[in-house]
Amino acid sequence: MTNKKKPTIKDIAKVLNISAAAVSKALHDDPRISEKTKLAVKKVSKDLNYQPNHLASALRKGKSKLVGVIVPKTNSHFFSSVIQSMETVLNKEGYNIIITQSNESYKKECDNIDTLLFTQVDGIIASMANETTDLEYFEKIKSKGIPLILFDRGENNLNVDYIGINDYDSSHMIVEHLVKQGCKRIAHIGGYRHTRIFNNRIRGYIDAIKKHELPFERTFLVESSLTTEDGRVKMSELLALKNRPDAVYVAGDYAALGALQVLNERGIDIPNDIALVGFGNEPFTSMVTPAISSVNQHSAEIGKQAAQTFLAHTKKTVVRQKLNKIILNAELIVRHSSNIQEKPIIV
Amino acid sequence: MTNKKKPTIKDIAKVLNISAAAVSKALHDDPRISEKTKLAVKKVSKDLNYQPNHLASALRKGKSKLVGVIVPKTNSHFFSSVIQSMETVLNKEGYNIIITQSNESYKKECDNIDTLLFTQVDGIIASMANETTDLEYFEKIKSKGIPLILFDRGENNLNVDYIGINDYDSSHMIVEHLVKQGCKRIAHIGGYRHTRIFNNRIRGYIDAIKKHELPFERTFLVESSLTTEDGRVKMSELLALKNRPDAVYVAGDYAALGALQVLNERGIDIPNDIALVGFGNEPFTSMVTPAISSVNQHSAEIGKQAAQTFLAHTKKTVVRQKLNKIILNAELIVRHSSNIQEKPIIV
């Protein structure tokens, strides 16, 4: 069948009776090759349906033009749109990306790192799994001299470039919004403390509570894996308290969805009995009833900045500049679940 | 900084005073190498933190061990879970996948194909963009002798392996379900006819309508891009008819969501006034109010079969067997939006 092997630079050279080196240079528009030869080479290259062998040039140049990406899951609007925007920026510069998923598992994340290193990627852009606390594998990337850029789920101790939003300020923004709605007993279902972003959201929550002189109750601050299922569990726990909160700020939309389900099932009025705010602005927040207020993390911008940070590394000479920490401001999207004024009190 | 270049097979050879070839063989457990040498090689390899250069071995072997994947978007539960399941199967055999998105654009899809061919992938697994009608680029893949496997959005004319569900039967299943609910005027918001799966759903719908001796009305069959936005538009059009349908079967969940929004906004009772069924079983179908009935496409199974079909190609010798067409049976998940019995008629 179609078993003719792919044409190489040498085949073109043979046709034109010139050297392979000349062909390579002609294809790259080297100024030392005559226009006449360039045209001839390009014509033959087209006729033979020549496609450069990326493997060979990558090997020779020591650059694979591949960037590895590790995310907890692609199946989330946030991550998939970060990836899409990275792709746009990187493709323009001739880079391709290899996407891998950790599924929030530390072991899978380590496997992914090995895979990407093996594939000779020129850099790795990652958002860490929930489980990850041991940074040995990320150190491994650094020790190989391969640029590592973290986004969203990062780590301060790792000393690498980071792109994310201001989680501490976002918590302040949310608490302030809830206070304005008249809420006085605000609970927080937060993520794992060992993860920097969730820790910052927790710190922001505590400080904002104090700032507004609200009572800080230990039982109002719970740690969660932030899955939908755990959101249900943690919401149920809050409802079991003698003194229920009148607002719940959940550090992730999936968990907020779980909380919403529980509240709806028990016939609790959202937002009048309990107001609800999520985090991440996943599309479903506007689809459910009532629509969930949430924080827009500017995923496209994060992806773009992460890609550009990587590109800066590749263009940099050996002089290692200081770390690039980019912190964007997030935006609170107020929807029905926390918009108490919206509902005219027609009792 | 960390600027020591990566150790190669030659460095290991130098330490042990043997040839690079012996090292290569030892690392691959060649039977002609003594156990003693193998152990020594593996030890030094570990000590030096050696990682084989995938580029070099791929070039030499003529196999990149990369599989290219093209999907309309990763940001859909269906595609991301197909990918995840393909990844599991392929990783086990030492393959990595490069994921690209066409964003439903023909141009982007062609670019993706070029990119993947350039990266020297060993095969391509794809689901076609909505826009795609010209198959020239897919022919290009075939003409290079690279295995091409299509799933979900395929094409009969292309003569390549295909994995998908039985769309024709699924339509029958849906219509039958709606008839059992007492619906008599069933409309269909379908996808583009030129896409095989949507065409099959349309044919199934028409034949099922006839089979149940329901009136087939031209106006009840509309063609749509199946985005949420277009779902809204097409639903509004159906509502504008003098003789409204009492059930709408939408060929995609995102469009079904748009339809649901319009119905909710106009205060139309779902399912009693109009029953609604979607397609794809995206997670949000169970989150919205009312929850949308939908068809589960067994994404994990599709991904697994697609990956295995590719692997079968790589193991095959030159003997080209006949095409592999795998058609799975889908499953209808009945939810509130079409479950009329569920609501006890307490008027």
Added chain:
DNA sequence: TATATTTGCTTAAACGTTTAAGCAAATATA
């Protein structure tokens, strides 16, 4: 003990590029 076989390596070439170094012919400069 003489020959055959097996073991455990080495040598050399190859995969398809890129690039430093070099060289002859053409052109510019003095």
Added chain:
DNA sequence: TATATTTGCTTAAACGTTTAAGCAAATATA
């Protein structure tokens, strides 16, 4: 016209593997 420079290529080596072919030493067989 003699020398210097530029132009447009070629030659050769390299990137890091793998693998076919070969060979000496060790072992088995007759």
